[in-house]
Amino acid sequence: MALITVLSSWLIPLFVASVLLAGGIKRVAVFDEFIEGSKEGLHTTLRLLPYLVSMLVAIEILSASGALDALTGVLAPFLAWLKWPAETFPLALLRPMSNSGAMAITADILNRFGPDSYIGMVASTMQGSTDTTLFIITVYYGAVGIKKIRHSLWAGLIADAAAMLASLIFCRLLMG
């Protein structure tokens, strides 16, 4: 696991350097293209804002009212058996359904418990390691008019569950 830590900290600088180097060699207008791409980042953030507001307000009401505590309290014995931090369970449920919604929950967890805590690491890994299964299936099959999707939904959801459990196990190994 020490190797993974080293890999993680080198990956980004190496990626940045090799992308810019490759761009330079290929005579890409590096700065101009960067600015163009940056503008997309602006749009992405603006697009995300309504989702953040809607979800964070909902989560805030749930937690301030005591509903979230009650829910995690009910689930706690089952989750404790899996050594699953109860705070990240709603995230795992929402992740296959809505990317932006799950992103908002992740943001809330990171804010509340700190991004470097065990809970924060688990939430980051869960958010990053799978994709929005329901959304992708709807869009991709919808685009070509397929109605019988066979086992796609089940395979996708089982893969998501595997990613959630793997996130727990790997984060526990990583943090000792």
Next chain:
Amino acid sequence: MMNAIWLLMILGGIGVAAWNGRIDVVAQSIVSGGEQAITLSLALLAVLTFWMGLARVAEKAGLLEFLARILAPFLRPFFPSLRNNPEAMKHIVLNFCANLLGLGNAATPFGLKAMQAMQEKNREPDTATDAMCTFLVINTAGMTIIPTTVIALRAATGSADPTATVGVTLLAGLVATVVGLIVDYCFRIMRRRGGRQRWR
């Protein structure tokens, strides 16, 4: 789906607040939740504008095609039925690579082109083919080397090491992909067996 979930969250929250005699927290939460969203968006903006800028340079430098050339031989064996459909295979590989690099916006057009190319050769146009199921399983498992938005979120919330989860994220994504492929394979075998029995 999201409509029902959101409705349940808000109404459930207000209901429990009333039950617990804390109805005043609702109005406070609406303000503080909104404030959190704005603070977070500003921090996200700082990181995402950089990454999206870099992603664009990567795209223009042909990094996607480079990675696609390396990974194509590994992906091809999972799609035996696409031997005569190089157009679909090419877009599947490009979609996979774009997802790996965290270029979510670039991935979707490739994915849709792959679906169209597969659909053209589909003899039952309303039913998913084997290749489509395998492609979607790989796609929804969503393995990624650079989880852009998560890194941005971690940086925005003050992490000492925003990229600390990159390695475990890749590993967990790999586990999801492998599990998804195994499940897909099992379903495919089961269908074939069932089909044969029906023929008899």
